[in-house]
Amino acid sequence: MRQSHQLPLVGLLLFSLIPRQQCEICKVSKENKTALKPLVHTMISSNYTKGIQAAKVLLSLRLGGFLNQNQDQHLIEQFILTVRSTEPSLTSGQLALAILALGACKGTDGISINYSELVKKLGNKYKAEIKNMEDHDGNPLTNYYQLSLDVLALCLFSGNYSVPKVAEIFKPGNKNYYFHKQFSVDTGAMAVLALTCVKRSITSGQNKIDTKDLDNIDNHIKLLIRKILSQKTENGLLGNIDSTGEAMQALFVSSNYYNKNQWVCQKTRDTVLKEISQGAFRMPTAAAQILPALMGKTYLNVNKDSSCVYGSDISHISTQKPISVTPAVSASQIKVNYSVVINNAKDRIVVSVANGSVFLKVMEQAQKENAALFRYVSEETSWGPYITTVRGIKANTTNRTYWELLSNGEPLSEGAGSYVVHAGDDLEVRWSTY
Numbered sequence: 001m002r003q004s005h006q007l008p009l010v011g012l013l014l015f016s017l018i019p020r021q022q023c024e025i026c027k028v029s030k031e032n033k034t035a036l037k038p039l040v041h042t043m044i045s046s047n048y049t050k051g052i053q054a055a056k057v058l059l060s061l062r063l064g065g066f067l068n069q070n071q072d073q074h075l076i077e078q079f080i081l082t083v084r085s086t087e088p089s090l091t092s093g094q095l096a097l098a099i100l101a102l103g104a105c106k107g108t109d110g111i112s113i114n115y116s117e118l119v120k121k122l123g124n125k126y127k128a129e130i131k132n133m134e135d136h137d138g139n140p141l142t143n144y145y146q147l148s149l150d151v152l153a154l155c156l157f158s159g160n161y162s163v164p165k166v167a168e169i170f171k172p173g174n175k176n177y178y179f180h181k182q183f184s185v186d187t188g189a190m191a192v193l194a195l196t197c198v199k200r201s202i203t204s205g206q207n208k209i210d211t212k213d214l215d216n217i218d219n220h221i222k223l224l225i226r227k228i229l230s231q232k233t234e235n236g237l238l239g240n241i242d243s244t245g246e247a248m249q250a251l252f253v254s255s256n257y258y259n260k261n262q263w264v265c266q267k268t269r270d271t272v273l274k275e276i277s278q279g280a281f282r283m284p285t286a287a288a289q290i291l292p293a294l295m296g297k298t299y300l301n302v303n304k305d306s307s308c309v310y311g312s313d314i315s316h317i318s319t320q321k322p323i324s325v326t327p328a329v330s331a332s333q334i335k336v337n338y339s340v341v342i343n344n345a346k347d348r349i350v351v352s353v354a355n356g357s358v359f360l361k362v363m364e365q366a367q368k369e370n371a372a373l374f375r376y377v378s379e380e381t382s383w384g385p386y387i388t389t390v391r392g393i394k395a396n397t398t399n400r401t402y403w404e405l406l407s408n409g410e411p412l413s414e415g416a417g418s419y420v421v422h423a424g425d426d427l428e429v430r431w432s433t434y
């Protein structure tokens, strides 16, 4: 009799001794969930239903459980059509993201998705990335962030990939983790998620391999986590504000690889929440990258066989006033310096733009005034306009060249479509190699 009374107590004691998962500790509490409203709103009010750029937003909203059943069904139907019509032109990482978004969870609508066909196509795109690396000095067609997305989607959706090859190419010393010798936290975080998936599939017996590969993968995760943690800032961000969400996901799935005192996830979360309240993450992609971690989720929670969670308590959010992505432009004019720098040659112009203008406006104005020197081409991407070409010279991933954006000699941490210029700024687009 006495014993049976004690049993629940013993159980409770044992339960309290089980270390709580980092993702649970760091998850925004029910009471604080309203702090996420601006993020959800940015995503819902964006025209995210258009194009493949919707993938990250859809993935994030589905993982977070922020859609209702009708929204989910409608968006997935539209998205399937988009994927079908654009698939041949998608990069490997874009297709991987599309698969992750479609298969984030199982909708109740009975829409049938031919995953095996999509996954096969992804396998071919991934192979083309590897082939490009073999032919072009280790440079993929896209980048390692996308190769990581490829491996993650292939791993989660039972696609074909070679474990020894993954163990070989994802070595933390590989140049593709670095831009200008600086470790890319976003890339490292995505690689940790991919490698963790591969590791779990090996240990669960789905993938039979040499234990040497498992040891190597394990070691890569350990070193990548060390590198991510070395980029922790005073206020707890990991890398910068835009890499923090995915880095949090990487740290959630690999808590065995670091000590509790090396990362206080609540500090990171609280800084992020403060940034949200001050209007950060105004771009749908930025909002999409941070939201899953704040809900205690990671891309490893993608599971096409597990039912979607619908109708979170803030899903009625679309009635809120939208947060504007475009900064307010005033009638007064400011003067800025703008240069195009190619090797040691610098062509400079002073242009006048309305106060509050973004970098791209300056480029437009310079082009109007002197097209021979300042003509450029931009391409719409999930982060806004990406400058691909200036004066006919085009960025090229195969030889790691691009047009770098700088202000007063410092590389910008945002793009031409969102960086607001200031009077007297020395703006530059510089032909660079990463």
Ligand code: B12
Residues within 6 Å of the ligand: 091, 093, 094, 097, 142, 143, 145, 146, 179, 184, 186, 187, 239, 240, 241, 242, 243, 286, 289, 381, 382, 383, 384, 385, 386, 387, 388, 397, 401, 402, 403, 404, 405, 406, 411, 412, 413, 414, 415, 416, 418, 434
């Ligand atoms: C790889 C990468 C690059 C490569 C792109 C070429 C390549 N090898 O693929 C290089 C090193 C050249 C690069 C350059 C820049 N990048 Co970058 N990049 C990334 C990274 C790690 C992955 C992008 C990706 O493939 N996504 C997945 C695919 C499926 O999505 P996608 O939309 O199709 O991807 C394309 C675009 O993202 C585009 N792209 C890459 N960077 C940027 C930046 C901006 C502002 C835009 C509009 C587009 C863009 O290139 C991708 C491949 O074509 C992201 C990290 C992240 N979290 O997204 C940072 C990231 C997008 N980059 C960033 C920045 C700031 C830049 C630069 C502006 C830096 C600078 N000072 O010059 C420049 C862009 C300048 C320009 N010409 O417009 C920031 C953007 C933050 C923001 N709020 O806008 C990110 C989020 C990194 C970070 N955490 O700070 N980048």
